[in-house]
Amino acid sequence: MRTILLTWFSRQFLGLQRKLEVAWKNTMENSRKYSKKRSAPKTPRVIVLRWGHRPYRDARLTTHVALIARALGASGLILSDIEDENIKTTVEKVTRNWGNDFSFEMGTPWKKVVKNWKAKGGIVVHLTAYGENIQASKVLRLIKESRKEILVIVGSQKVPREFFLEDFSDFNVAIGNQPHSECASLAVFLDRLFEGEELKKNFEHARMRIIPQKRGKKIVQHL
Amino acid sequence: MRTILLTWFSRQFLGLQRKLEVAWKNTMENSRKYSKKRSAPKTPRVIVLRWGHRPYRDARLTTHVALIARALGASGLILSDIEDENIKTTVEKVTRNWGNDFSFEMGTPWKKVVKNWKAKGGIVVHLTAYGENIQASKVLRLIKESRKEILVIVGSQKVPREFFLEDFSDFNVAIGNQPHSECASLAVFLDRLFEGEELKKNFEHARMRIIPQKRGKKIVQHL
Numbered sequence: 001m002r003t004i005l006l007t008w009f010s011r012q013f014l015g016l017q018r019k020l021e022v023a024w025k026n027t028m029e030n031s032r033k034y035s036k037k038r039s040a041p042k043t044p045r046v047i048v049l050r051w052g053h054r055p056y057r058d059a060r061l062t063t064h065v066a067l068i069a070r071a072l073g074a075s076g077l078i079l080s081d082i083e084d085e086n087i088k089t090t091v092e093k094v095t096r097n098w099g100n101d102f103s104f105e106m107g108t109p110w111k112k113v114v115k116n117w118k119a120k121g122g123i124v125v126h127l128t129a130y131g132e133n134i135q136a137s138k139v140l141r142l143i144k145e146s147r148k149e150i151l152v153i154v155g156s157q158k159v160p161r162e163f164f165l166e167d168f169s170d171f172n173v174a175i176g177n178q179p180h181s182e183c184a185s186l187a188v189f190l191d192r193l194f195e196g197e198e199l200k201k202n203f204e205h206a207r208m209r210i211i212p213q214k215r216g217k218k219i220v221q222h223l
Numbered sequence: 224m225r226t227i228l229l230t231w232f233s234r235q236f237l238g239l240q241r242k243l244e245v246a247w248k249n250t251m252e253n254s255r256k257y258s259k260k261r262s263a264p265k266t267p268r269v270i271v272l273r274w275g276h277r278p279y280r281d282a283r284l285t286t287h288v289a290l291i292a293r294a295l296g297a298s299g300l301i302l303s304d305i306e307d308e309n310i311k312t313t314v315e316k317v318t319r320n321w322g323n324d325f326s327f328e329m330g331t332p333w334k335k336v337v338k339n340w341k342a343k344g345g346i347v348v349h350l351t352a353y354g355e356n357i358q359a360s361k362v363l364r365l366i367k368e369s370r371k372e373i374l375v376i377v378g379s380q381k382v383p384r385e386f387f388l389e390d391f392s393d394f395n396v397a398i399g400n401q402p403h404s405e406c407a408s409l410a411v412f413l414d415r416l417f418e419g420e421e422l423k424k425n426f427e428h429a430r431m432r433i434i435p436q437k438r439g440k441k442i443v444q445h446l
């Protein structure tokens with residue numbers, strides 16, 4: 001009787017041990033994934049470089065690009081190679097009314113911006129439909145893991161071939177490989193980079209603030 | 224000796240049993256979370272309604288809205304209240320070259336579109352900076368859980384107050400409560416609704432297809 005019991009216990013013991021090993025492995029793997037996700041730096045400093053702006057034709061789209069950069073967590077915009085006082089005025093007005101610091105620079109040649117950025121240890125991400133698919137590749141993880149400041153380049157017209165070269169871009173990233181819009185690409189890239197946290201961030205020194213509502217509009221003004 | 228062994232085995236057995244229970248509970252919980260996430264309908268049918276289009280002034284932005292809708296998983300665009308053959312031509316050309324079905328309708332009054340949509344059991348989501356914050360509220364979860372077809376309204380000019388009323392919109396959703404761009408709002412909303420899957424979807428019957436690259440451009444053409 002004792003021998004039977006002993007054999008039964010041994011079998012149970014070995015079976016349990018195996019199951020426990022599998023469960024333990026799974027648990028460890030999950031917790032590793034979780035800690036990886038948590039440890040990614042959520043707020044690298046990002047500056048957006050808008051290339052190829054044509055003052056009249058691109059006025060509204062470049063304004064959208066600037067407002068998207070600001071609202072979705074970037075720290076500033078560089079309008080390269082050209083000056084446009086209208087864009088500057090609009091961006092500064094929005095920042096004055098709606099808060100937070102947001103730098104605006106214009107006229108600097110794009111090659112100089114990129115060279116300076118890299119010299120300071122930052123990386124360059126070029127958003128293009130031809131690049132590595134943000135959903136189907138590990139490109140976003142690599143960018144996050146670099147833990148470096150990011151210069152995001154968005155073009156307007158067809159961009160020079162140099163943008164794709166190692167001398168200039170560290171990553172060529174596609175927000176899907178279909179033709180669409182630099183506005184959409186910038187928005188989705190920033191939303192994924194900051195993991196959504198940018199959308200509930202508090203904008204300091206704001207004169208105007210929207211209080212989210214299910215119905216209607218509510219604005220608080222600090223005059 | 225046998226008694227000692229038996230006692231030792233019993234203790235190990237009971238200890239293991241407890242650990243196994245905990246591990247099992249964790250595994251079950253994880254798999255429940257996972258299956259919850261999986262069971263959410265990832266591909267509700269979405270049509271985008273563009274309101275307030277002004278043919279000359281908004282030409283490029285409305286084109287961007289249409290291309291974003293198509294590239295990020297919506298099934299079609301309705302340009303309400305007005306006709307614009309240029310937008311129609313551009314959208315149809317892109318769809319012909321880059322694949323998939325994408326419906327385009329124009330001229331129908333927005334109230335009629337909304338009424339018909341609701342009569343067929345669909346819901347209406349109005350994207351506005353004044354609405355419920357997509358990151359800070361549970362509004363996206365509620366939209367997903369409704370498991371209904373979605374009409375997404377994006378405005379161009381200042382929209383009529385009626386858009387915010389229960390008779391018209393089921394949800395007023397803000398992609399952050401800062402002023403930015405209807406292009407960005409639409410892109411982030413679709414990306415989150417489809418959980419990123421839209422970006423690696425295969426576009427059928429395409430004459431042109433981009434092959435994602437780390438460097439340079441690669442297009443395959445089926446003529």
